[in-house]
Amino acid sequence: MKMLFGGVLLALIPAFALGADVTAPDWAYPAQDRNAPRARDDGQPKHVPGSDQSYTAREVGNFFGVKDWFPNERPPMPDVVQNGRRPDVRACAGCHLPNGLGHPESADLSGLNPEYFFQQVKDFQSGKRHNVIPARSNGMVTIAKALTDDEIKAAAAYFASLKPTTWVKVQEAATVPVTYVGGGNMRFVKPDGGTEPIADRIIEVPQDAERAELRDPHSGFIAYVPPGSIKKGEELVTTGGNGKTISCSACHGPDLKGLGNVPAIAGLHPIYIVRQLLDIQQGARDATATQLMKPVVAKLGEDDIVAIAAYVASRNP
């Protein structure tokens, strides 16, 4: 049954309930498929277009000494960002990348307000912030708990200094490539997998799988969103949709680029936005500042959240 219909069922049922009343659609909370093909390290030096560096796959995957393909494009990384600290502090740039833009399964930290940044790490430490599937955010929580305040401040200052750029191309599509979740919880197009209906999901994949696996900071992502979702999201975000939510710009700034210590949200990974809105709605993210977001998400259905994420992610950061 599962073998024959698994793919179809997944396409038809975008969300599944975990326990009594937890909503965590698997497309927004990717977890590595057990049978996913594993990237093989052939030990050969790799290259990415435009860089004169060369690193092996093993070097690229080292969380205690992150390589930068383009070190001249940004200030030097502080020790904690590049090298982490054994045993528990894996280097921030391993997941969030030296350019801060991150992967869909982690978070975009580029240009983030440093006060907001600091507080988020404190919230991961205190248990006030995690995903509705706690196991999914355990990696970040373990790292946060091991960090000193000085390390958080150094990382916050570094990421705040980086300029956010368009990293995710948002595109409406009725059908999407069949995908799987591979190593590091990243979703990839399945080779020769054909297509399937998008079915109220957001499917975010690398623009170039090999370059994403090599953590090439010049190769971003593409997010397929349901037809009509960007316009529907625009209506909700800009007007509040007749009381369904609250217009976002009052707090997040006119172009959603942040205001004071309220974070920028324009151009973030759309599946990250979905996770945050669902985590906040269901109380998994529940710190002091989060209370301001409670009325924003209280009445939103999953289709509204998809539309809002599609629109916000499509805005220039």
Ligand code: HEC
């Ligand atoms: C193993 C991967 C991984 C590493 C390494 C990592 N993070 Fe994270 N980080 C995550 C994930 C996953 C999230 C949360 C995504 C979510 O909520 O769905 C996150 C979220 C964050 C956020 C919240 C961003 C926001 O917009 O609210 C901050 C801040 C952060 N990380 C800081 C750090 C710092 C500082 C380091 C290095 C000391 C670090 N991270 C290392 C995976 C990682």
Ligand code: HEC
């Ligand atoms: C009343 C003020 C207010 C309004 C209105 C508001 N927000 Fe927020 N938002 C916040 C604050 C404050 C935070 C930080 C919460 C925290 O620290 O936990 C936040 C956090 C977020 C985050 C998480 C950002 C990250 O990096 O993790 C997202 C996504 C978000 N808001 C989306 C929206 C959207 C979309 C709207 C409009 C539909 C909206 N917000 C309206 C105040 C607001």
